[in-house]
Amino acid sequence: MMLPTLTGSRLVLRPPRPDDAIPLARYLNDFGVSGNLARVPFPYSLADAKAWLRTRQPDTAPDDANFCIERPGQGYIGHVGFHPGPQGPIIGYWLGRPFWGQGFMREAAQLCLDWFFETTAAPAVYSGVFHFNQASLAIQRRLGFTETGRSWLLCLARGVEVEHIDTKLTLGMWKARSI
Secondary structure, eight states, X not given: OOOOOEEOSSOEEEOOOGGXXXXXXXXXXXXXXXXXXXXXXXXXXXXXXXXXXXXXXXSOOGGGOEEEEEETTTEEEEEEEEEEOSSSEEEEEEEOGGXXXXXXXXXXXXXXXXXXXXXOOOSEEXXXXXXXXXXXXXXXXXXXXXXXXXXXXXETTTTEEEEEXXXXXXXXXXXXXOO
8 A cells, every 4th residue: 555645734644765765864962852762772773764664665565554654844854653562553753853842743643543443343452651751641641541460571772671651542532532
């Protein structure tokens, strides 16, 4: 399936392109961003960004789909996407620090989840946050995710396992939400 471009009120979600490497590296080479993510090393270089972008294909399965988040007039500001997990699809996301606290991630995640649940027969999406990332947990709660437990997850940027709050969003909760 070819990844679509999704348009919200303030954002556009689109498939990644090779020219995203520079802003991708700039925003992920910030420990305040990468230190909240499990699968991103720190420091994060332009070579890391180029290598990751080479793994992204426009004709990917929905549970491995990734979208660049753009603000019209500002360009690339972050990322939202899925990867397969042991229980089912896992959504992950991040924004560059200049774009925190403005409601952009909730809008981006909402667009992405709408697309995912419309495109697949998945009964649920999984996610979670490191225990210190209360801003991200608040986003997930507003989207309808519920906490399912705690685990330990390797944070590449920190080089250690960190306590993780595991979350789950069922299709029923998504349909019943009032955002």
